[in-house]
Amino acid sequence: MIKISPSLLASDFSRLGEEAAACYDAGAEMIHIDVMDGHFVPNITLGAPVINSLRKCTPAVFDVHLMISDPYKYIRDFHGAGADMITFHLESDSNPSETIALIKSLGMRAGIALKPATPAETVFPYLKELDMVLVMTVEPGFGGQSFMENQLPKIEAVRRECEKLGIPMDIQVDGGIAAETAPLVKKAGANVLVAGSFVFKGDKKEAVELLKKPV
Numbered sequence: 663m664i665k666i667s668p669s670l671l672a673s674d675f676s677r678l679g680e681e682a683a684a685c686y687d688a689g690a691e692m693i694h695i696d697v698m699d700g701h702f703v704p705n706i707t708l709g710a711p712v713i714n715s716l717r718k719c720t721p722a723v724f725d726v727h728l729m730i731s732d733p734y735k736y737i738r739d740f741h742g743a744g745a746d747m748i749t750f751h752l753e754s755d756s757n758p759s760e761t762i763a764l765i766k767s768l769g770m771r772a773g774i775a776l777k778p779a780t781p782a783e784t785v786f787p788y789l790k791e792l793d794m795v796l797v798m799t800v801e802p803g804f805g806g807q808s809f810m811e812n813q814l815p816k817i818e819a820v821r822r823e824c825e826k827l828g829i830p831m832d833i834q835v836d837g838g839i840a841a842e843t844a845p846l847v848k849k850a851g852a853n854v855l856v857a858g859s860f861v862f863k864g865d866k867k868e869a870v871e872l873l874k875k876p877v
């Protein structure tokens with residue numbers, strides 16, 4: 663089954679609570695929340711206090727994507743704020759196994775994200791500990807960028823390895839996901855689609871339904 667996680671980065675930040683609630687009402691399984699620290703990526707977005715306020719607005723699964731240099735240090739804060747799952751970057755400074763273990767010890771689901779230049783094989787040693795792998799299909803930092811087709815073989819490679827190991831992994835894609843690119847990532851093996859601009863630029867329900875269509 664395909665799951666959709668609309669990225670709030672493309673929403674109207676003055677109405678963040680309503681926007682999150684509307685995504686849930688449109689049938690999205692989760693809400694993607696992009697946290698950027700201006701250090702790991704050249705942009706700053708929001709942090710735990712904002713997520714804490716949003717928690718009152720919707721029962722949706724909060725899928726928190728940490729684009730920060732030291733995710734380990736902030737895992738407890740994001741848990742306290744109401745995150746249900748946390749994805750951090752393999753290229754960050756934190757120890758991957760320790761970070762996964764901390765996320766899971768707090769009862770959340772754990773994901774590792776790979777920037778476009780990071781090879782698929784680098785995540786293989788952690789697959790057994792993970793609930794999700796996020797293959798970035800743009801350079802992290804900004805919404806509204808063009809989809810990178812050269813990431814499709816990476817999605818295929820992660821899916822192949824998970825099948826070989828018998829792990830029913832969620833494989834998430836993030837960046838440039840829209841009507842034309844969604845079928846490509848699904849065919850490659852992704853089953854959780856993040857979409858910012860595509861969901862927020864028009865009718866959310868129509869966009870979510872279109873992205874969910876099986877290939």
Ligand code: DX5
Nearest residue numbers: 669802803805806838858859
């Ligand atoms: C980019 C973020 C994405 C972003 C996607 O670094 O991780 O979640 O919001 O935006 P679109 O779907 O517009 O490419």
Ligand code: ZN
Nearest residue numbers: 694696727836
């Ligand atoms: Zn993201």
